[in-house]
Amino acid sequence: MREFRDTGYFAKEDGTIIGKQGRPLSKKRIRGEYQSVRISNGDITKGNMLTHIIVAECYYGPKPKGLVTDHIDGNKMNNHKDNLEYVTREENQKRAYRLGLQTPKTCHFRYQNQTNK
Numbered sequence: 001m002r003e004f005r006d007t008g009y010f011a012k013e014d015g016t017i018i019g020k021q022g023r024p025l026s027k028k029r030i031r032g033e034y035q036s037v038r039i040s041n042g043d044i045t046k047g048n049m050l051t052h053i054i055v056a057e058c059y060y061g062p063k064p065k066g067l068v069t070d071h072i073d074g075n076k077m078n079n080h081k082d083n084l085e086y087v088t089r090e091e092n093q094k095r096a097y098r099l100g101l102q103t104p105k106t107c108h109f110r111y112q113n114q115t116n117k
Helices: 051-060 089-098
Strands: 028-030 034-041 044-050 067-071 084-088
Touching: 028 044, 034 051, 044 051, 051 067, 051 084, 067 089, 084 089
Parallel strands: none
Antiparallel strands: 028 034, 034 044, 067 084
């Protein structure tokens, strides 16, 4: 279990976020796909934060500029640390296409015979 930005909130490897009272926070779905939790701290904007962003930052450090946090298996409810990685937006979209989560029309990258990658 690792602390998120010295806030008193912790992320477990399985994606559970532990609140300041030591209990798991209830998760809310945002945009029907992602899990979020309510975070409240002086230097962090109060409000909902995406669970996968918290877990990735706790276990892999701050997200490098130009990268996004990706769910390796495409399951946006699976926020286990081993299912998250930082990738480029293009890599994220190519993976979503390969997994059948996006169609060529919804992908923003130019693909040429991406089925072999």
